[in-house]
Amino acid sequence: MWIYEKKLQYPVRVSTCNPTLAKYLIEQYGGADGELAAALRYLNQRYTIPDKVIGLLTDIGTEEFAHLEMIATMVYKLTKDATPEQLKAAGLGEHYANHDGALFYQNAAGSPWTATYIQAKGDPIADLYEDIAAEEKARATYQWLIDLSDDPDLNDSLRFLREREIIHAQRFREAVEILKEEWDTKKVF
Amino acid sequence: MYTHLKFYHPFVSSFDPCKPILEKKYSTPPHLYIGFQPPNLPQFSPFEALKAGTLWKDFYDPWFNTYEKQMGGVLP
Numbered sequence: 242m243w244i245y246e247k248k249l250q251y252p253v254r255v256s257t258c259n260p261t262l263a264k265y266l267i268e269q270y271g272g273a274d275g276e277l278a279a280a281l282r283y284l285n286q287r288y289t290i291p292d293k294v295i296g297l298l299t300d301i302g303t304e305e306f307a308h309l310e311m312i313a314t315m316v317y318k319l320t321k322d323a324t325p326e327q328l329k330a331a332g333l334g335e336h337y338a339n340h341d342g343a344l345f346y347q348n349a350a351g352s353p354w355t356a357t358y359i360q361a362k363g364d365p366i367a368d369l370y371e372d373i374a375a376e377e378k379a380r381a382t383y384q385w386l387i388d389l390s391d392d393p394d395l396n397d398s399l400r401f402l403r404e405r406e407i408i409h410a411q412r413f414r415e416a417v418e419i420l421k422e423e424w425d426t427k428k429v430f
Numbered sequence: 431m432y433t434h435l436k437f438y439h440p441f442v443s444s445f446d447p448c449k450p451i452l453e454k455k456y457s458t459p460p461h462l463y464i465g466f467q468p469p470n471l472p473q474f475s476p477f478e479a480l481k482a483g484t485l486w487k488d489f490y491d492p493w494f495n496t497y498e499k500q501m502g503g504v505l506p
Contacts, residue, residue, distance in 0.1 A: 251483070384457060388495045400492050404483030407491060411461035418466050425466075 243303065250307040251401045254394040255318040260331035263319035264349060265389055269402075270312045271346030271354040274378040280305035282359040282375065286368045289361065294369070294416040301409050308402055315395060316344055369417050376410035434458050434491055459491045 269275045283302035287295045320328065320342055328337045335351060346354035362368055383403035387396050418424035435455050442450040472487045479485040482492075 251480075380459070381457075384493050387493050387498075390495070391497065393498070396495070396498065400494075401481075401483040403493055404490065407459045407461055408484050408489060410459075411464070411467065411489060414461070415466050 249311055249314060250304070251311060251398055253311050253314045253318065253398050255315065256392050256394045258319065258323060258327075259392060260320045260323045260328050260333055262390055262392060262395065263316045264331055264333055264336075265386055266312055266316050266319070266349075267347060268349040269379070269382060269386070270309065270316060270344065272348035272382070273358040274375055274382055275348070275354075276305045276309035276312055276379075277346055277354060278358045279375055279379065280309060281356075282361075283372060285359070286361045286372070289363050290365050290368060291420060293419055294365070297412055297416050298372075301412065304405070304409075308405065311398060311402065313344055315398065319395075365420055366417065369413050369420070373410055373413045373417075376406045376413060380406035380410065434460060457491075457493070460489055464488060 271277055280302050283298040283305065287298035287302065290298060320333070323331070323333075323342075325334075325337055328334060336345070339345075348354075360368070360371055362371070380403055383399050383406065387399050387403070390396050390399065415424075434457060436458055437453050437455050439453055440451075442452065467486070473479070473485050474482055474487060474490075482490050484490055
């Protein structure tokens with residue numbers, strides 16, 4: 242069960258009407274390494290992982306939904322008053338034809354989200370290594386988004402999200418160490 | 431000077447069609463060097479931590495684009 246808090250994890254402010262940026266940000270909404278894929282991946286893997294790290298997957302999976310909501314807010318704000326002409330100029334004409342101004346789970350190139358982006362192998366190490374890789378890929382995506390963006394307010398929120406990816410990767414790495422059950426011993430391999 | 435940004439210099443051919451980028455950079459954030467988090471690491475104040483995205487100073491590694499770097503970046 243979840244308890245919903247009706248506020249964003251971190252404030253999202255947008256300085257300019259910039260639908261092109263929204264087109265890029267969609268990568269983190271419905272892309273392979275986006276927040277939706279992350280949330281669904283962790284919350285699904287947690288059923289078949291040792292008890293010691295279930296809580297970690299629950300916590301991080303839940304936080305990914307908070308990030309998803311931030312990205313949704315960014316995309317919404319960047320496009321909400323854009324005219325069809327502006328959307329067309331931003332390369333979002335195809336999106337407008339299919340969805341009007343609605344958000345959709347797709348990547349920056351317009352491919353719809355698919356469950357093939359995520360895996361649950363049932364092997365705890367394989368799954369956690371995938372999770373570490375997913376966090377590092379999301380961190381890199383945020384770097385490229387910040388590089389593409391000229392909106393200082395938006396970048397502030399993107400920097401927060403990138404830092405969270407670093408922390409999540411760290412915690413997944415620690416989870417691997419916990420499962421190896423040797424992390425606090427003095428053994429040299 | 432120690433930095434989490436690492437650099438490499440790809441081969442440049444005299445026939446490269448685009449102006450070559452002589453130095454490429456990549457990020458190696460601090461968590462790659464720390465391993466299992468040791469106890470009693472220095473912390474941000476609660477307000478700084480909410481802004482930084484982490485409570486732990488050692489894990490803080492903000493990313494700025496070229497323009498923001500020229501402006502000096504922003505720290506919590």
